[in-house]
Amino acid sequence: MRAIGLLLLLLLCVSQVHARIRMPHIVRHGGEHALILPSAMRNALHRFDCHFTIRRQRDYLPAIVKGYRFTSKQAPFAVIGDFNGDGSTDVIVQGHNRQADLTLCIMRHNRGYRVVRVQTGTLTDPKKEWYDVGTNEREYGMWIYLTVVSEHTIKSEFEPRLLRLTTDAIELVYWEKASVIYYYRRGSFHQYQTGD
Numbered sequence: 001m002r003a004i005g006l007l008l009l010l011l012l013c014v015s016q017v018h019a020r021i022r023m024p025h026i027v028r029h030g031g032e033h034a035l036i037l038p039s040a041m042r043n044a045l046h047r048f049d050c051h052f053t054i055r056r057q058r059d060y061l062p063a064i065v066k067g068y069r070f071t072s073k074q075a076p077f078a079v080i081g082d083f084n085g086d087g088s089t090d091v092i093v094q095g096h097n098r099q100a101d102l103t104l105c106i107m108r109h110n111r112g113y114r115v116v117r118v119q120t121g122t123l124t125d126p127k128k129e130w131y132d133v134g135t136n137e138r139e140y141g142m143w144i145y146l147t148v149v150s151e152h153t154i155k156s157e158f159e160p161r162l163l164r165l166t167t168d169a170i171e172l173v174y175w176e177k178a179s180v181i182y183y184y185r186r187g188s189f190h191q192y193q194t195g196d
Contacts, residue, residue, distance in 0.1 A: 024091045026075045032057040033070050035078040041091060041106045041113050048104070048115035051097040054078065059126040061141040063133055064175055068145070076145035081168030083107060083184045092170050092182075094146055096123055103146070103172065103182075105189070118182050118189045119172065131175070143175040154181065158193040 022038045035054060037045075045052060055077035057065060064076060073080040076094070083090045088108035095102055101121040106113050121144070130138040149169040155162050169183035171194065179195035 023089060024080050025072050026070070026078060026080070027072070028070075033075045035075065035091070035093065037091065037106075044106055044113035044115055045093075045104070049097050049102075052095055052102065052104070053097070054093045054095040055126075055142065059142050060145060061131055061133075061139045061143050061175065063131075063139055064141070064143065064145055069147075074146070074148045076142070079146050079148040079168075079170050081148050081150075081170075083168050083170075085167040085184075090168075092118060092146065094142075094144075099123060101144075103170075105184070116184075116189065118170070143177075145173055145175070147171045147173060149181055149183075154192065154194065156192065156194045158196055163192045 024035065024037050024041060026033055026035055034056070057075065057077070060076045068076055078091060078093045080089060080091050082088065083092065083105055084107050086108055090105055090107040092103060092105045095104070100123050102117065103119040105116045105118050107116060124142060126141045128140070129142060130140050131143050133139050147170065149165065149171050151165045151167060153162055153164045163181065163183070165183055167184060169181050171179050171181050173179045178193070181192040181194055182189045183192065184190075
């Protein structure tokens, strides 16, 4: 009886480790935060755009990284949530291909994953992109980053109506400039301005 209990405990531990590997998460690794994607999500991203590269922590302004609230579900370049309301975990990533900066969502579709374009911007080289941070001081890096927004009602002075979020969403923050919430409804992402 005791052997069966130990065997069941061992099987439970192995299944929990296996489930964790299959779920996306953000970890601190080698002094930087990194997004860990299950192979099915990585494959969907590669099928969508084989030249797409997810941004890394070092691509962002040091001032943003210093003040950012990193969690297992958010980093400046990735947020994890349920963006389409199907009860499955989705991931939104910020990155680039050879032509443009892209924000993409990897979401559950049938038995696999599909990628949906959230936003497209001008291709940016973080080593050349600078921002004034004081008198004669510059920092180099990306100054547009992601945060996760949970289900709730939002009132913005920049929009004529309330936004009632029934799923997770992202806020694309233009550091010290503006911010826009992107939320998924009826098959696509929509914008709601929250700052200017």
